[in-house]
Amino acid sequence: MPRLEEFAVNRRWPAQNPDIIQLYSLPTPNGVKIPIALEEMGLPYEAHLINFATNDQKSPEFLEINPNGRIPAIIDPHGPGGKPIAIFESGAILLYLAEKSGKLLPADPVGRLEAIQWVFFQVGGVGPMFGQFGHFYKFAADKVANNPYPMERYRDETKRLLGVLELQLADRPWLAGETYSIADVATFPWVRALGVAYGAADVIGLADFPKVADWVSRAAGRPASLVGLNVPPRP
Numbered sequence: 001m002p003r004l005e006e007f008a009v010n011r012r013w014p015a016q017n018p019d020i021i022q023l024y025s026l027p028t029p030n031g032v033k034i035p036i037a038l039e040e041m042g043l044p045y046e047a048h049l050i051n052f053a054t055n056d057q058k059s060p061e062f063l064e065i066n067p068n069g070r071i072p073a074i075i076d077p078h079g080p081g082g083k084p085i086a087i088f089e090s091g092a093i094l095l096y097l098a099e100k101s102g103k104l105l106p107a108d109p110v111g112r113l114e115a116i117q118w119v120f121f122q123v124g125g126v127g128p129m130f131g132q133f134g135h136f137y138k139f140a141a142d143k144v145a146n147n148p149y150p151m152e153r154y155r156d157e158t159k160r161l162l163g164v165l166e167l168q169l170a171d172r173p174w175l176a177g178e179t180y181s182i183a184d185v186a187t188f189p190w191v192r193a194l195g196v197a198y199g200a201a202d203v204i205g206l207a208d209f210p211k212v213a214d215w216v217s218r219a220a221g222r223p224a225s226l227v228g229l230n231v232p233p234r235p
């Protein structure tokens with residue numbers, strides 16, 4: 001890996017402090033996971049705004065660190081072996097940061113896998129399904145005005161996934177058990193988005209999932225979340 005100064009992304013969004021983790025993001029349900037985790041872990045970082053209005057996420061500089069052209073991504077100037085490392089995919093970044101800090105991931109193998117499986121549940125299920133629901137319900141409603149099928153399909157899958165979360169939270173405070181973990185950090189911003197970003201609390205019937213609603217408000221109210229949910233500030 002090149003030194004931080006040699007990354008094209010660093011030339012376009014220069015680091016003020018090249019010694020700390022560089023975050024490239026926007027406060028979306030995927031984007032906020034990383035500043036929330038960094039705040040929880042107490043890891044110093046610097047945030048750079050990747051502006052969708054100017055398609056920054058598809059720029060050659062950003063594609064150098066995430067060929068998938070999506071936020072979030074990070075560069076840690078002090079990665080494995082003390083060398084810089086660039087990482088994309090929020091689940092991979094969360095795992096990396098948890099291992100680096102020794103926080104938000106249980107140390108015992110069973111607890112660790114419990115948390116990891118819920119992180120995968122989020123990146124493979126909750127994120128894509130809730131995202132497609134939001135797309136058809138809020139952003140592309142005009143395109144499916146004569147065909148309710150896409151919105152209904154993703155709405156029903158969203159409700160089914162909320163039911164899975166409700167069951168998991170029936171007898172434990174956090175997704176992976178007694179302690180707050182990267183599984184909660186990965187997932188609560190997506191559930192929060194159903195109401196806050198999509199205005200769909202009623203259509204989804206969020207009130208039918210009281211354990212989930214209570215869990216989101218406890219997670220979103222943590223001091224780290226209150227900061228991380230707005231990092232980097234939107235333009």
Ligand SMILES: N[C@@H](CCC(=O)N[C@@H](CS)C(=O)NCC(=O)O)C(=O)O
Nearest residue numbers: 028029030031070071072089090091
């Ligand atoms: N699986 C990816 C998903 C990332 C993702 O979809 N990010 C969205 C924002 S929530 C994005 O960058 N969208 C911009 C685009 O599609 O051009 C992850 O978890 O990091």
